[in-house]
Amino acid sequence: MIMDSKKAQIQIMENIGVLVIFFVLVILGMIFYFTYQAGSIEEKVSELKTRNALELASKVALLPELQCREDNVLQDHCFDLLKAASSKILLSSESNADYYFNLLGYSTIRIKSIYPNEWSAEIYNKIRPQFSNNDTFVIPVIVYDPASDVHNYGILDVSVYG
Amino acid sequence: MERRSDNSLKRKAQIETSVNWIFVLIAGAIILLFFIMILYRMQSTAEKEGYAAVINNLDSIFSGAELSSKLTSLITDIPKHEVRFECQGFSLGGMTGGYNQKLVFAPSLLQTNPLLIWSLDWNMPYFISNFLLVTSPLVRYIFVYDGANPVSLDLKNRIEQLLPDKMTKEFLMSASGIRDTGIYATRIIFLERDPEAPMLMVNKAMTALKVGGGNLLSFYAKGSGTADFQPDSEESISVYFDDASLMAAVISDNSEQYNCMMGRAFEKYKRIAYIIDQRVDDLAAALPHCAPHYTAAAKDVYEQLFASGDFSTQYADLKQSIELLEQNNRQLPLYSCPAIY
Secondary structure, three states: OHHHHHHHHHHHHHHHHHHHHHHHHHHHHHHHHHHHHHHHHHHHHHHHHHHHHHHHHHHHHOOOOOEEEEOOEEEEEEEEHHHHHHHHHHHHOHHHHHHHHHHHOOEEEEEEEEEOOOEEEEEEEOOOOOOOOEEEEEEEEEEEEOOOOEEEEEEEEEEEEO | OHHHHHHHHHHHHHHHHHHHHHHHHHHHHHHHHHHHHHHHHHHHHHHHHHHHHHHHHHHHHHHHHHOOOOEEEEEOOOOOOEEEEOOOEEEEOOEEEEOOOOEEEOOOEEEOOOEEEEEEEEEOOOEEEEEEEEEOOOEEEEEEEOOOOHHHHHHHHHHHHHOOOOOEEEEEOOOOOOOOOOOOEEEEEEEOOOOOOOHHHOOOOEEEEEEOHHHEEEEEEEOOOOOOOEEOOOOOEEEOOOHHHHHHHHHOOOHHHHHHHHHHHHHHHHHHHHHHHHHHHHHHHHOOOOHHHOOOHHHHHHHHHOOOOOHHHOHHHHHHHHHHHHHHHHHHHHHOOOOOO
């Protein structure tokens, strides 16, 4: 009888052991799965950051505060020099800080005129504290001076902080 | 003695078997419950991923559409969901997306498949922004006009030219004969006519807009089971300034969204007005021979925008200043001076 009782106890312990191992395997499987998911999410986040940086560069190139228009018709890849000078004041004003931060985020935007006249202005600058990386996009543009009616070759420099 | 021990052994065996089965059942139920929980979580995550994908898609579509003006696109590759559009953004299944400073006019509830996106440039008189008008061919727009009223007829002709082909629209001279076609939503726009609810659609909820004299707009709504249109809120009266804002009012099915977006549009207008005003001052300073030809019209527009009151109270003064600015801009090339815009 004592032997039978011991056998029964051993059998129960066996069953419990099987269950424990089963759950351990399931938990291990879940850990691997969630680790893979986390890696995949990080990749997606990185893709989104690059996409956002490209979107920002396009957005800046088409800001009505900067773009050249003739009778309201948009001139592609052209920045109005006088508008850019006023925009520098507008984008850095306290009253518009929230609006432009929501639009442009942590980034630095520079417009440079290279030829024939040299001119440069930092239109917007908001550096992320303790940023880990930044993507910079340089786009060739025309910088138009309406006072002298000169179209200068220039570049738009957009740095996005991640 | 032997009999007693046999009986006792049998009883023990019976108890052991029963306990074993109970144990198996409980363990099995726990394992089953565990896997059901995992499946439920996975389904919920997959649903949320689907909603997030739709929100992201819409955001990308809006970003792309904003960059071009006078663009019309019919989008059919988004999964079919009902998206809610509000002043702060749009939402689906608990997930929300923001407009990111875009000016988006849409009905408060909209099916995403098919989706019609239409961008119009808003010039006052210089370019301020593109208005993104979001609707669907599943929304039926009925324009009721008065053929004997030249203003109503003119509005009808202007609107007919502006509307994209893929929009579901009808132009009628009376609302009384309008029938329910089973379409997702109906909006009736009365052009210089008082709103009248269609008698054959008493059980259908719908919205209405009255476009009146003096560029006035009145927003109405009717619940299902009610016979008449009522103002949709305490601020159901507003104004439109040009074709773009008129179309925005046609597409927005409530005054709250229209007024909210137009308020934001006017905030953008103030910024651009500052830039234009400074540009005029810089041009006048750089070109002394042109200085006398730049009038104060640009400055007037800038100053009027900062006058007290919301945009609907500024209409009359602003309209006059805009006309003077247009006049000034047209004359400048005659003096070989750079245009204001």
